[in-house]
Amino acid sequence: MPQPPAPPDLPIREALPELLEAVARTGTAVLAAPPGTGKTTLAPLALAGLIPTEATASGNAASRVTRDMPQRRVLVAEPRRLATRAAATRMAALLGEKVGERVGYQIRGETRRSAATRVEVVTTGVLLNRLIADPELPGVDLVVLDECHERHLETDTACAFLAETRQILRPDLGLVAASATADIGLWTALLGAEGEPAPAVGSEPMRHPVDMHWAPPRERLNAPDGMRVDPRFLAHVAHVVERALDAGDGDLLVFLPGASEIRRVAERLAHREAGSLGSDIYQLHGSISSAEQDRAMRIGDRRRVVLATDIAESSLTVPGVRIVVDAGLARRPLIDHARGLPGLTTAYASRASTDQRAGRAGREGPGAVWRCWSEAEHLRRAAQPAPDIACSDLTAFRLQAACWGTPVDDLALPGRPPAGAVEAAEATLLSLGAIDNDGSATERGRALARMGVHPRLARALVDGARRVGTEKAAEVAALLNLDRRARGDDLLAQWRQLRTGRDRQWQNEVKRLTRSLSASNGPGDSAPDSTDSRSGASAGPGPDPARSHSNAARSGQRSAASRPSRPVSDDEAAATVIALAFPERVAKRQEGAPAKGKATASNRPPAATSSGQWRTVAGTGAVAAEGSPLTGSEWLAIADADRSPGRAAAMIRAAVPIDGELACELVGDSVSERVEWDTERRDVTARSVRSLGAIEVSSEPLRRPDPALVAQALAEGLRREGLGLLRWSEESKRLRDRMAFCHRALGEPWADVSDAALASGTDWLEPWWSRARRRSDVERIPVGQALRNLLPWQAGIDETAPEALPVPSGREARVDYSGEAPVLAVKLQEMFGAVDTPRIAGVPVLLHLLSPAGRPLAVTADLKSFWEGPYREVRKEMRGRYPKHPWPEDPYSVAPTAKVKRHLR
Numbered sequence: 001m002p003q004p005p006a007p008p009d010l011p012i013r014e015a016l017p018e019l020l021e022a023v024a025r026t027g028t029a030v031l032a033a034p035p036g037t038g039k040t041t042l043a044p045l046a047l048a049g050l051i052p053t054e055a056t057a058s059g060n061a062a063s064r065v066t067r068d069m070p071q072r073r074v075l076v077a078e079p080r081r082l083a084t085r086a087a088a089t090r091m092a093a094l095l096g097e098k099v100g101e102r103v104g105y106q107i108r109g110e111t112r113r114s115a116a117t118r119v120e121v122v123t124t125g126v127l128l129n130r131l132i133a134d135p136e137l138p139g140v141d142l143v144v145l146d147e148c149h150e151r152h153l154e155t156d157t158a159c160a161f162l163a164e165t166r167q168i169l170r171p172d173l174g175l176v177a178a179s180a181t182a183d184i185g186l187w188t189a190l191l192g193a194e195g196e197p198a199p200a201v202g203s204e205p206m207r208h209p210v211d212m213h214w215a216p217p218r219e220r221l222n223a224p225d226g227m228r229v230d231p232r233f234l235a236h237v238a239h240v241v242e243r244a245l246d247a248g249d250g251d252l253l254v255f256l257p258g259a260s261e262i263r264r265v266a267e268r269l270a271h272r273e274a275g276s277l278g279s280d281i282y283q284l285h286g287s288i289s290s291a292e293q294d295r296a297m298r299i300g301d302r303r304r305v306v307l308a309t310d311i312a313e314s315s316l317t318v319p320g321v322r323i324v325v326d327a328g329l330a331r332r333p334l335i336d337h338a339r340g341l342p343g344l345t346t347a348y349a350s351r352a353s354t355d356q357r358a359g360r361a362g363r364e365g366p367g368a369v370w371r372c373w374s375e376a377e378h379l380r381r382a383a384q385p386a387p388d389i390a391c392s393d394l395t396a397f398r399l400q401a402a403c404w405g406t407p408v409d410d411l412a413l414p415g416r417p418p419a420g421a422v423e424a425a426e427a428t429l430l431s432l433g434a435i436d437n438d439g440s441a442t443e444r445g446r447a448l449a450r451m452g453v454h455p456r457l458a459r460a461l462v463d464g465a466r467r468v469g470t471e472k473a474a475e476v477a478a479l480l481n482l483d484r485r486a487r488g489d490d491l492l493a494q495w496r497q498l499r500t501g502r503d504r505q506w507q508n509e510v511k512r513l514t515r516s517l518s519a520s521n522g523p524g525d526s527a528p529d530s531t532d533s534r535s536g537a538s539a540g541p542g543p544d545p546a547r548s549h550s551n552a553a554r555s556g557q558r559s560a561a562s563r564p565s566r567p568v569s570d571d572e573a574a575a576t577v578i579a580l581a582f583p584e585r586v587a588k589r590q591e592g593a594p595a596k597g598k599a600t601a602s603n604r605p606p607a608a609t610s611s612g613q614w615r616t617v618a619g620t621g622a623v624a625a626e627g628s629p630l631t632g633s634e635w636l637a638i639a640d641a642d643r644s645p646g647r648a649a650a651m652i653r654a655a656v657p658i659d660g661e662l663a664c665e666l667v668g669d670s671v672s673e674r675v676e677w678d679t680e681r682r683d684v685t686a687r688s689v690r691s692l693g694a695i696e697v698s699s700e701p702l703r704r705p706d707p708a709l710v711a712q713a714l715a716e717g718l719r720r721e722g723l724g725l726l727r728w729s730e731e732s733k734r735l736r737d738r739m740a741f742c743h744r745a746l747g748e749p750w751a752d753v754s755d756a757a758l759a760s761g762t763d764w765l766e767p768w769w770s771r772a773r774r775r776s777d778v779e780r781i782p783v784g785q786a787l788r789n790l791l792p793w794q795a796g797i798d799e800t801a802p803e804a805l806p807v808p809s810g811r812e813a814r815v816d817y818s819g820e821a822p823v824l825a826v827k828l829q830e831m832f833g834a835v836d837t838p839r840i841a842g843v844p845v846l847l848h849l850l851s852p853a854g855r856p857l858a859v860t861a862d863l864k865s866f867w868e869g870p871y872r873e874v875r876k877e878m879r880g881r882y883p884k885h886p887w888p889e890d891p892y893s894v895a896p897t898a899k900v901k902r903h904l905r
């Protein structure tokens with residue numbers, strides 16, 4: 001065999017002997033090497049014994065060890081498909097070979113390897129599938145986990161599985177964690193054994209200088225909101241690209257958060273190009289075909305502007321790049337477990353991520369970085385991105401752990417998953433029949449895991465194929481799995497566009513899923529071992545798993561690739577697959593929202609000009625974009641929606657209309673008695689309600705509601721309406737005031753009759769309350785008689801708090817107990833001769849001394865002090881105004897009276 005070309009002189013070469021020595025001694029190592037040092041390409045070749053690794057001092061021990069090392073078969077795991085293909089292509093080129101010879105790769109739906117392959121680059125998803133299929137990884141001598149610092153969920157999971165494989169099954173299996181900015185202590189501890197940390201090997205960074213330019217927008221722009229980025233900011237990024245092209249030489253790499261933003265910036269640059277840019281524009285993201293990815297990676301005759309997502313941030317080197325323009329944004333996983341809305345959101349990239357991006361400019365020589373934000377803002381950004389395990393949907397991870405067989409708490413993960421996220425994942429898997437009540441994987445669960453897609457999509461693929469046919473189920477599932485999003489939220493239009501186009505990646509994914517369905521062929525598609533195993537929580541708060549997955553249980557003995565019993569339209573097929581994958585996202589138009597007509601499988605609604613409002617099975621509101629063709633649909637099967645923080649409703653990103661009866665059949669409806677307090681009618685309503693989770697499908701009056709439910713509804717009405725729900729006579733009001741006074745003045749055993757106390761329970765209203773069925777019944781309750789149920793038997797209310805008190809004139813005056821103290825309102829002349837203030841339950845009565853016209857002249861709780869002081873002023877003022885009434889100088893010497901006595905002076 002001809003000698004391979006000499007490896008490029010990259011910084012990692014100095015560290016290779018130490019790396020090989022560490023692996024030979026302990027079987028593990030942590031390789032910490034900054035971007036551009038060659039860790040992704042040279043280290044695996046060296047570990048496989050395919051390139052020379054002698055140090056400059058040829059006699060040292062490390063050099064001797066590396067020359068004597070046996071050749072290995074090395075498996076390199078990359079978190080992204082594009083990086084997997086690029087790394088394999090680069091390593092094969094270093095050996096002077098084609099991909100598939102001594103260096104190969106495998107990604108989802110695509111494999112290039114042979115019997116001669118010694119270094120195989122795979123995605124972490126492929127690695128996990130291999131580990132679950134055979135934990136011993138036969139034929140593999142060493143695994144390299146690349147880009148560990150990015151903390152992708154699959155990388156964390158693979159690390160935990162591999163550590164367990166080394167500990168129990170394959171102590172000889174080598175394991176290297178490679179990272180650009182690794183937390184050395186974390187990874188050396190995870191890979192270590194018997195309390196000893198794994199050895200750490202470092203490499204010097206590239207020393208090409210990089211000039212930093214800060215280019216914030218001049219105007220204040222809107223912050224990212226969910227998946228939306230301010231169009232003015234994208235225009236600013238395009239302007240910075242033009243400035244950067246004019247200011248320097250070399251190809252330019254632009255970092256943007258997603259494919260949509262890449263398309264918009266590409267359109268702006270192409271519109272302005274007209275000879276002014278003098279460069280070719282390429283897009284680089286996971287949704288484009290392999291051929292387009294390869295074209296973006298090749299150096300051409302003209303300068304290139306490569307618009308990329310963060311797939312170009314770490315392990316992927318775009319050759320020829322000397323300038324980086326960074327928008328400073330990233331897509332991060334986000335999930336609302338309570339509403340079943342996993343997805344992505346746009347966030348500001350962390351300082352660590354932007355440093356990684358900046359490193360792309362200095363890989364091959366001096367470069368420049370243009371950041372589309374200010375230096376002051378940069379210092380306020382998070383230092384590191386949150387790991388996926390802390391903020392992602394953990395359903396696939398939990399199924400992998402169940403298939404692996406180790407409890408989540410016992411896995412040697414770099415970080416612990418949130419308990420709530422694990423519980424939500426387990427609830428989803430229970431509803432899918434993928435795990436049993438003990439958390440172990442069922443046969444169905446193992447079959448779903450082998451599909452190579454999210455468990456929800458796997459379930460939709462398996463169960464949907466029986467209803468709509470294998471071909472259509474695979475096509476819709478491939479569309480959802482590859483995220484082939486076009487503009488607009490009409491998923492049917494996107495599906496038809498893919499059918500008429502030449503999207504090779506989608507076509508290959510359809511073929512792969514079709515093969516997976518054919519391979520399952522029955523046992524894996526059956527229901528779990530028992531119906532009890534699917535009786536846990538559903539994928540969302542609405543559907544009943546036992547009903548929503550009954551079709552799967554009944555069809556366990558049929559082939560997954562069977563044909564439907566009747567022709568199924570594209571509309572129904574798409575709706576069926578989406579509803580099976582995301583039952584909690586099926587939505588019905590809310591009452592009062594504008595509708596243009598009911599949408600069924602054969603009746604698509606016309607485009608509308610106003611956005612719609614729907615309610616999902618999970619209880620979340622959902623809205624469509626202005627002018628969406630979905631606006632007139634009564635029912636929707638939503639494939640994608642995101643709910644920004646602070647917003648009540650989620651924005652629909654992709655959906656199709658679905659027939660309401662089909663939705664009920666797929667998700668599983670229920671009928672229940674709903675007896676509740678109607679705040680508008682201010683009365684009890686009793687209905688038989690057909691519901692789909694949080695959606696009320698239909699209802700009809702219930703003639704004989706459960707009395708217990710009626711009592712609960714009336715109690716709710718009492719809590720909401722307060723005591724005004726009862727009809728209070730003047731007598732009952734006075735009785736309550738007297739009882740309240742006794743409770744304040746004497747305490748126990750006098751009952752608390754405040755609003756809060758009386759509204760908190762209904763026992764005091766018995767026996768009338770239990771016989772009530774509606775508001776009118778409650779209004780007929782004799783409240784005064786009910787209040788007397790609360791009186792203590794030892795004491796009488798009339799003796800303790802009499803309704804009236806005798807006054808010196810011989811008359812009885814009613815006491816007002818409505819205030820803090822009892823009030824006795826009496827004409828001043830009726831109190832002549834009295835010295836002491838009356839008392840009730842030891843509390844002085846507040847005397848309101850009235851004029852002959854009944855107006856207050858004085859208020860006092862000390863009658864003697866009034867006679868000896870303020871009375872003189874009252875007498876002086878009143879005797880002229882009311883000369884026919886007595887106003888003696890000495891009030892003690894005159895008999896009290898309520899009448900006029902002219903002879904008194």
